[in-house]
Amino acid sequence: MSSSExxxxxxxxxxxxKEYRFSEDAIAEMEEIATHYPERKAACLPTLWxxxxxxxxxxTPPAIQEVxxxxxxxxxxxxxxxxxxxxYNLRKRGRHHLEVCTCLTCAVLGAYDIxxxxxxxLGIHLGGTTSDGEFTLSEAECLDFCGAATxxxxxxxxxxxxxxxxxxxxxxxxxxxxxxTPAKLADAIVKIHVPLxxxxxxxxxxxxxxxxxxxxxx
Amino acid sequence: MGILNLLFANRDVLNIExxxxxxxxxxxAGLRKAVGMERQAVVDxxxxxxxxxxxGAGFPTWIxxxxxxxxxxxxxxxxxxxxxGEPGTYKDRELMLKLAHxxxxxxxxxxxxxxxxxxxVYIRGEYVEPAWQVRKAIDQAYKKGYLGKNILGIxxxxxxxxxxxxxxxxxxxxxxxxxxxxxxxxGNPRLKFPHAPLPTVSGVWxxxxxxxxxxxYCAATWILANGGEAYSKLGTERSKGTKIISVSGHVHKPANxxxxxxxxxxxxxxxxxxIKGGKLKAVIPGGSSVQIMTAEQCTKINLDxxxxxxxxxxxxxxxxxxxxxxxxxxxxxxxTAEFYMHESCGKCTPxxxxxxxxxxxxxxxxxxxxxxDDVALxxxxxxxxxxxxxxxxxxxxxxxxxxxxxxxxxEFDYWIKYKRSPVGKNAVPPTPEVVNPLLTLTPA
Ligand SMILES: Cc1cc2nc3c(=O)[nH]c(=O)nc-3n(C[C@H](O)[C@H](O)[C@H](O)COP(=O)(O)O)c2cc1C
Ligand code: SF4
Ligand code: FES
Numbered sequence: 001m002s003s004s005e006x007x008x009x010x011x012x013x014x015x016x017x018k019e020y021r022f023s024e025d026a027i028a029e030m031e032e033i034a035t036h037y038p039e040r041k042a043a044c045l046p047t048l049w050x051x052x053x054x055x056x057x058x059x060t061p062p063a064i065q066e067v068x069x070x071x072x073x074x075x076x077x078x079x080x081x082x083x084x085x086x087x088y089n090l091r092k093r094g095r096h097h098l099e100v101c102t103c104l105t106c107a108v109l110g111a112y113d114i115x116x117x118x119x120x121x122l123g124i125h126l127g128g129t130t131s132d133g134e135f136t137l138s139e140a141e142c143l144d145f146c147g148a149a150t151x152x153x154x155x156x157x158x159x160x161x162x163x164x165x166x167x168x169x170x171x172x173x174x175x176x177x178x179x180x181t182p183a184k185l186a187d188a189i190v191k192i193h194v195p196l197x198x199x200x201x202x203x204x205x206x207x208x209x210x211x212x213x214x215x216x217x218x
Numbered sequence: 219m220g221i222l223n224l225l226f227a228n229r230d231v232l233n234i235e236x237x238x239x240x241x242x243x244x245x246x247a248g249l250r251k252a253v254g255m256e257r258q259a260v261v262d263x264x265x266x267x268x269x270x271x272x273x274g275a276g277f278p279t280w281i282x283x284x285x286x287x288x289x290x291x292x293x294x295x296x297x298x299x300x301x302x303g304e305p306g307t308y309k310d311r312e313l314m315l316k317l318a319h320x321x322x323x324x325x326x327x328x329x330x331x332x333x334x335x336x337x338x339v340y341i342r343g344e345y346v347e348p349a350w351q352v353r354k355a356i357d358q359a360y361k362k363g364y365l366g367k368n369i370l371g372i373x374x375x376x377x378x379x380x381x382x383x384x385x386x387x388x389x390x391x392x393x394x395x396x397x398x399x400x401x402x403x404x405g406n407p408r409l410k411f412p413h414a415p416l417p418t419v420s421g422v423w424x425x426x427x428x429x430x431x432x433x434x435y436c437a438a439t440w441i442l443a444n445g446g447e448a449y450s451k452l453g454t455e456r457s458k459g460t461k462i463i464s465v466s467g468h469v470h471k472p473a474n475x476x477x478x479x480x481x482x483x484x485x486x487x488x489x490x491x492x493i494k495g496g497k498l499k500a501v502i503p504g505g506s507s508v509q510i511m512t513a514e515q516c517t518k519i520n521l522d523x524x525x526x527x528x529x530x531x532x533x534x535x536x537x538x539x540x541x542x543x544x545x546x547x548x549x550x551x552x553x554t555a556e557f558y559m560h561e562s563c564g565k566c567t568p569x570x571x572x573x574x575x576x577x578x579x580x581x582x583x584x585x586x587x588x589x590x591d592d593v594a595l596x597x598x599x600x601x602x603x604x605x606x607x608x609x610x611x612x613x614x615x616x617x618x619x620x621x622x623x624x625x626x627x628x629e630f631d632y633w634i635k636y637k638r639s640p641v642g643k644n645a646v647p648p649t650p651e652v653v654n655p656l657l658t659l660t661p662a
Binding site: 036037038039041042043044045046048049071080081084085086087088102103104105107108109110111112113141142143144145146147148149153156157158185188189192193195196197 | 293302303304305306307308311336342343344345346347349350353354356357360378380381382383384385386387388399400401402403404405423464465466467468472473474502506537539541545550553554557560561563646647648
């Protein structure tokens with residue numbers, strides 16, 4: 001009998017077989033971002049964004065494990081962070097994640113009509129995903145562009161001044177676009193952390209493509 | 219009084235996002251002037267201006283700038299709070315989109331005045347477009363030598379700016395929670411003064427930290443370029459300068475309006491095109507956390523810190539929401555309660571449990587199950603959250619409910635008595651069809 005069995009303490013287990021998924025470019029991005037802070041731990045949020053991109057738009061337990069290992073943190077510490085923030089997806093989302101703001105201003109300017117219209121047209125309830133995996137529908141808290149109500153966020157873009165009548169046009173447009181928006185959003189957020197001169201070209205889109213024109217302002 | 223564009227003076231200049239255009243319109247003159255002065259003189263200029271924090275609390279800015287230790291044995295940091303999350307507010311969004319260089323310049327000035335080594339712009343994750351503009355502005359500023367080593371040829375003035383994006387949490391706008399989030403943790407607030415030192419002594423990474431709102435830094439840029447005295451001549455006795463008000467709701471021309479402090483509320487409403495779809499019923503002048511005002515009260519309020527406080531509300535972050543007479547105040551407050559329930563970080567009991575209770579009571583009233591003593595119960599729950607929670611979110615969840623009960627008691631009574639909206643069929647927001655709204659909150 002080994003001493004650890006007697007004392008009830010388990011010996012450290014060898015790491016389970018791990019299959020890391022961060023590409024070399026992604027690792028370079030992570031290391032660049034980590035230099036911005038006096039402590040490596042502070043890179044936790046941006047590295048989770050990298051993981052969300054590299055793992056296809058949502059964070060699986062192996063994704064969280066990889067972030068923990070690369071930053072020298074424990075799994076539960078990173079899991080705690082990942083579960084706190086609503087923008088980290090813990091489940092797979094549709095190709096377009098429709099987040100309709102139903103907060104105060106949008107609520108009085110017809111946001112619920114839009115939600116009902118979408119529920120009806122897409123045949124899903126809030127929180128659901130269409131069976132073809134194209135759309136996930138959610139309610140969002142104030143997206144802080146209330147002057148352009150009603151606002152909907154899809155990936156890295158805001159769509160504004162939506163009404164019950166024009167929202168389906170937008171849905172048709174989205175159907176035609178080739179993007180996988182949850183990953184595109186994560187990609188844009190990662191790239192914003194990195195100075196353009198140090199961009200390594202990780203991710204699916206070039207930084208130039210992500211440089212959006214200034215959004216429409218009223 | 220009325221519209222006065224200081225920060226917005228160059229908002230509509232073509233390509234003002236570009237550093238060359240910005241410089242041509244007087245950009246980085248404030249910084250050049252600042253670095254020609256003693257660090258203390260910069261702080262004194264901000265003091266002279268009378269600038270108060272634009273993030274919500276209206277705390278005198280110079281006290282923070284002055285509060286960082288003058289010696290320099292551990293690094294000092296500057297943080298910009300760009301986690302704009304307060305429902306109704308979208309001024310920081312426009313400032314970053316169009317005037318990112320003004321923000322960058324303000325943060326460099328703050329870095330100089332506080333002998334800091336680095337600054338962080340904490341931007342909410344949803345703000346991808348504004349954040350890109352800040353990214354570009356920072357990169358351009360590095361190229362021109364406004365950031366990096368020995369800035370503007372001043373030996374030893376080394377200062378870096380980084381961007382850190384959030385990931386969807388209103389609570390991270392609270393300054394100590396923001397620091398937790400910046401350090402890579404859950405966005406829970408940290409122990410505060412007087413139980414712990416002020417952030418200016420021990421903030422992020424236990425270092426002296428300056429934290430201000432986007433608009434505050436932009437105003438500092440203007441102040442350094444034009445002098446604190448010029449700024450102090452604007453506004454009222456105790457609320458100096460201008461404030462950007464984000465107008466939304468039932469108005470014809472919703473937009474960000476920069477007004478001189480002390481402008482009558484009704485004047486701004488007129489500038490914004492007046493109420494559409496009916497008569498004015500209520501205004502929330504400073505974001506969802508502040509008390510709602512009836513149309514009659516609105517005529518008495520001027521938009522400055524003192525006048526708002528005297529009328530029982532707050533100027534807050536300047537998220538000005540106007541509502542017409544189709545609006546059902548009780549349903550509106552239910553949605554407000556839902557917001558705070560969703561955003562409560564769960565660290566302390568009064569807020570974590572209380573925000574749920576408020577929502578449940580509001581929900582039962584608006585689904586026709588209101589009890590006769592529900593209003594008293596709401597007031598009781600609110601009184602147990604307000605002042606007893608760990609951070610300001612708890613207070614902010616209680617104030618609007620108490621304010622609405624005070625301003626529109628008859629609407630609550632009507633709902634409880636007749637189990638339907640006092641506004642009638644066309645009320646907004648519409649009475650929800652979903653029976654259990656708890657399910658409508660999307661799980662992560
Ligand atoms: C729940 C809560 C949310 C807040 N959200 C924000 C915010 O989104 N943006 C902001 O600038 N300040 C916010 N604040 C205020 C900050 O805590 C802090 O007062 C502000 O950043 C200080 O900057 P100032 O002195 O320039 O106003 C929030 C406060 C609380 C209690
Ligand atoms: S009041 Fe308490 S539970 Fe609410 S957000 Fe602050 S710390 Fe968290
Ligand atoms: S209420 Fe919808 S963006 Fe603010």
